[in-house]
Amino acid sequence: MTKSSIKIQGFVFKGLTIAASMVIVAMLAVIIGNVVINGYGKLSWEFFTKAPEQGMTAGGIFPAIFGTVALVLLMTIAVVPLGVLTAVYLHEYAKPDSKIARLVRVAVGNLAGVPSIVFGLFGLGFFIHFIGGGIDRVLLSGEVAWGQPAIIWAALTLAVLTLPVVIVSTEEALRGVPKEYREASYALGGTKWQTIRKIVLPYSVPGILTGSILAVSRGAGEVAPIMFTGAAYFLPYLPSKLNDQFMELGYHIFVMSTQSPDVEGTKPILYGTVLVLLVLTFVLNFLAILIRSKIRAAQRRAG
Amino acid sequence: MKVETTKIPECERKKIKPYYRRRGKIKEWLVEKFILLNAFMAIGAIILIFIFVGKEALPVFTSQEVQEEANISEFFLPHRYTPDSSPDFIWQPVSQRPKYSIIPLIVGTLKATFIAMLFAIPLAVAAAVYTSEFAPGRVKEIIKPTIELLAGIPSVVLGFFALIVLASVIQDVFHFTFRLNAINAGIALGLAVIPIVYTVSEDALNAVPRQYREASLALGATTWQTAWSVALPAALPGIFAGIMLGFGRAVGETMIVLMASGNAAIISWNFGESIRTLSATIAAELGEVVFGSPHYHALFFIGALLFIITFIINLSGAVYVERLKAKLTGSRR
Numbered sequence: 236m237t238k239s240s241i242k243i244q245g246f247v248f249k250g251l252t253i254a255a256s257m258v259i260v261a262m263l264a265v266i267i268g269n270v271v272i273n274g275y276g277k278l279s280w281e282f283f284t285k286a287p288e289q290g291m292t293a294g295g296i297f298p299a300i301f302g303t304v305a306l307v308l309l310m311t312i313a314v315v316p317l318g319v320l321t322a323v324y325l326h327e328y329a330k331p332d333s334k335i336a337r338l339v340r341v342a343v344g345n346l347a348g349v350p351s352i353v354f355g356l357f358g359l360g361f362f363i364h365f366i367g368g369g370i371d372r373v374l375l376s377g378e379v380a381w382g383q384p385a386i387i388w389a390a391l392t393l394a395v396l397t398l399p400v401v402i403v404s405t406e407e408a409l410r411g412v413p414k415e416y417r418e419a420s421y422a423l424g425g426t427k428w429q430t431i432r433k434i435v436l437p438y439s440v441p442g443i444l445t446g447s448i449l450a451v452s453r454g455a456g457e458v459a460p461i462m463f464t465g466a467a468y469f470l471p472y473l474p475s476k477l478n479d480q481f482m483e484l485g486y487h488i489f490v491m492s493t494q495s496p497d498v499e500g501t502k503p504i505l506y507g508t509v510l511v512l513l514v515l516t517f518v519l520n521f522l523a524i525l526i527r528s529k530i531r532a533a534q535r536r537a538g
Numbered sequence: 539m540k541v542e543t544t545k546i547p548e549c550e551r552k553k554i555k556p557y558y559r560r561r562g563k564i565k566e567w568l569v570e571k572f573i574l575l576n577a578f579m580a581i582g583a584i585i586l587i588f589i590f591v592g593k594e595a596l597p598v599f600t601s602q603e604v605q606e607e608a609n610i611s612e613f614f615l616p617h618r619y620t621p622d623s624s625p626d627f628i629w630q631p632v633s634q635r636p637k638y639s640i641i642p643l644i645v646g647t648l649k650a651t652f653i654a655m656l657f658a659i660p661l662a663v664a665a666a667v668y669t670s671e672f673a674p675g676r677v678k679e680i681i682k683p684t685i686e687l688l689a690g691i692p693s694v695v696l697g698f699f700a701l702i703v704l705a706s707v708i709q710d711v712f713h714f715t716f717r718l719n720a721i722n723a724g725i726a727l728g729l730a731v732i733p734i735v736y737t738v739s740e741d742a743l744n745a746v747p748r749q750y751r752e753a754s755l756a757l758g759a760t761t762w763q764t765a766w767s768v769a770l771p772a773a774l775p776g777i778f779a780g781i782m783l784g785f786g787r788a789v790g791e792t793m794i795v796l797m798a799s800g801n802a803a804i805i806s807w808n809f810g811e812s813i814r815t816l817s818a819t820i821a822a823e824l825g826e827v828v829f830g831s832p833h834y835h836a837l838f839f840i841g842a843l844l845f846i847i848t849f850i851i852n853l854s855g856a857v858y859v860e861r862l863k864a865k866l867t868g869s870r871r
Contacts, residue, residue: 245762249672255664256673256681259732263688266699266729317579324577328570335577341856342581348783348852349584349845350790351693352817353591356841359824360590395583402580428569456692459792459817463824485694485793492698493797502702509695520690524683 270509277507287469292500296508301473302386302481303515306461307451309390309477310397315447317394318401319436325402326409327431347399351459358392358464367478385478389465396460397450404449408442409435411534441530445523452519456512458485468494484512591845594838607832612638613839629803629814631823631833638836640843642803646720646813650795651788653724653809654731658784661728662735663777670743671765682740689733697797700726705798714810718800721809726798730791731784738783742776743769775858775865782855786848792817816840 281295288294321339329336368382375381412435420430436443458466466486474481488508495501597604598613611617616625619637627639665685669678705722708714712721746769754764770777800812801822820837827834 241760241763245760248762248766249668252664252668252672255661256668256685259661259665259688259736260681260684262729263684263691266691266696269699269703270695317576320573320576321580324573328573329577335574339577339580341853342584344856345584345849345852346580348786348790348848348855349587350792350817350848352790352792352820353587353841353845353848356591356594356820356824356838357587360594360838361586365590395587398580398583426566428566452690456690456694458692458694459821462821485692488694488698489793489797492701505698505702509698512692513695516690516692517687520687524686 267513270506270513273503274506274508274510277503278510282504282507286471287504292497292504294504296484296487296504296511298470298473298482299484299487299508300511302466303455303484305474306386306390306393306465306481306483307454309387310393310454311447311451313391313394314397314401314450315443318398318446318450319405319443321398322402322405322409323431323436326406327427327435343399343402346395349396351396351457354392354396354460355463357395358388358460362388362391363464381478383478384463384465384467384480386465386474386481387477389461389481392460392464393454393457396457397454400450400453401443401446404446405439405443408439408445408530411442411530412438441526445526445530448519448523448526452516452523455519456485456516458483458489461486462489484508484515488512587845591838591842594835595842597835598839601835604832604835607636608638608836608839613640613836615639627805629819631836636833638832640816640840642805643814643816643819643840645805646799646803647789647815647817649720649809649813650723650727650799650815651785653721654727654788655781655785657725657728658731658735659781662732662780662784663739665732666736666739666743666777667765667770670740671769672761685733685736688729689737691729693730693791693793694797696726696729697794700794700798712810716800716802716810716812718798718812719810720799720813723795723799723813723815724809726794727788727791730794731788734787735777735780735784738780739773739777742773742780745776746772775861779855779858782851782858786851786855789851790817790844790848792821796821816844820844 283295283300284297285295286298287296321343325336325339329339363382363384366381367385367388370381371377371379372382416434416438417430420434425433461483465480466483467480468482468486468490470480470482472479488505491501491505491508495505598608598610599605616627617637617639618625619628619635627641628637629639629642630637665681669681673681700722701718704726705717708719708722708725709717714721750768750772751764754768755761759768795813795815796818799815799818801814801818802812803814803819804811820840823833824837827837
């Protein structure tokens with residue numbers, strides 16, 4: 236092969252990889268651009284504070300925003316302690332080659348790969364029919380109060396779905412705690428749990444925060460797991476009890492774009508809703524990336 | 539010499555120390571066990587998912603009543619639905635004679651996944667090669683988070699985009715009979731797969747030891763030759779694992795295909811026709827199904843099938859990654 240043909244091949248090869256990167260970035264830009272251009276005009280105080288009116292062709296999306304926030308809040312309460320403690324086990328208690336730890340890791344990896352619709356089936360079968368139905372049969376002698384789609388069941392289903400996100404981020408944070416901190420604590424007579432609670436966990440708060448934010452962003456965008464476990468097409472009231480149904484942004488988008496009798500009429504509101512959901516998830520992701528890069532920079536400084 | 543010592547009153551020493559110690563030890567023990575219990579939750583979740591999805595799918599094998607309509611032969615084998623028609627595969631659970639062939643759904647899933655992978659793999663791998671081998675630091679700092687941002691787009695938004703915008707573009711270009719078809723769903727699905735393949739591939743390329751590249755460059759190879767014949771082959775198992783994970787995601791992804799595929803259960807090799815996937819079938823039908831009916835159990839059977847398929851794909855992907863890491867770092871398990 237001559238030198239120039241090597242050069243040409245290299246030029247082509249490199250060019251193709253650059254082109255591929257550009258295509259991906261461009262597609263992202265097209266999606267975001269399209270949503271922003273078509274949805275921007277809809278954003279107003281009214282849009283955020285009013286309920287849908289006239290078959291979702293007018294009004295706002297307040298109940299969907301409220302439902303989403305309530306949903307991810309409940310989810311966070313359930314998933315963060317569970318995920319953090321699991322990560323503490325994996326990093327602080329388990330020996331590196333322990334069978335249990337490897338099994339937990341495999342389970343976490345697999346949990347992350349289970350299709351979201353299967354989580355929906357699981358939520359329906361386990362939380363609603365088994366747990367909820369069980370409560371109704373045993374405590375309420377058959378009166379249906381908990382054995383039906385509800386915000387608590389949707390939140391718990393999402394908590395199972397986002398568990399790997401919290402575990403992985405927390406473990407990364409724990410790995411970043413300098414060994415000297417632990418040793419200092421032990422040298423002063425601190426027990427293992429005292430060291431974890433007073434030294435390791437406080438130091439890992441930003442990392443745990445990153446994981447929680449990523450979990451919230453993931454949870455806020457998932458629709459398939461909540462379709463059958465609690466999300467409602469339209470509700471005239473806001474959820475006030477744990478066993479109420481709720482409206483949610485993602486589900487609202489799905490319903491408006493597939494089941495609207497008046498497609499053109501709902502389009503502006505639809506675009507507005509998509510923009511709100513997109514901004515919400517991007518801001519959360521951005522926040523998580525920001526905190527994470529701050530942590531990494533701090534770790535590099537600490538050596 | 540007299541050494542001065544602080545005197546702890548006899549009574550306090552007796553009272554405090556043993557009390558503190560005992561309490562501390564029990565507490566430590568309790569905390570450790572409690573945390574261990576928590577860690578089992580992740581394993582428990584996987585097992586519970588398997589049990590509770592499997593439990594509702596089981597009547598397909600055991601219940602006589604359910605089997606009259608929905609059974610394994612109905613699912614997988616061709617049936618003569620009317621006396622004078624030829625044997626056929628049809629999914630039509632709500633009709634005079636319910637038809638439960640899941641073959642059209644499997645074909646639909648494979649068609650969408652095929653397009654998605656065809657679209658995503660070259661783009662994602664090439665972009666990974668660019669970021670890890672060629673891109674200057676600052677460009678890398680921009681491209682990487684941008685592609686990862688793509689992973690943050692909720693699938694319902696991708697589905698919405700495919701339904702409202704992409705479908706019209708594809709319609710204008712290809713003039714298919716159906717506006718929502720396998721190509722449309724596949725490309726939207728590809729958008730969801732790209733960040734997965736990209737991230738894992740990029741990690742795999744970064745894990746290739748620097749010495750490999752240095753050796754190649756020292757022998758006079760150019761950067762692209764090094765990338766093509768040293769870095770890429772070394773990272774291939776990792777890239778393959780990324781492709782497997784992306785494949786798992788594509789098979790199980792629901793909202794995108796539900797919104798963008800047209801949802802018609804047709805067996806054909808024409809990618810311009812509508813398709814109905816396994817996941818979308820569950821999402822579309824579970825809401826209206828009667829609890830405990832054959833249709834209900836058939837949908838859970840599909841769910842169990844999806845769970846098992848993705849479980850196997852992910853497990854083998856994870857094993858692959860672990861082996862690669864062991865190989866590249868030279869450690870042995």
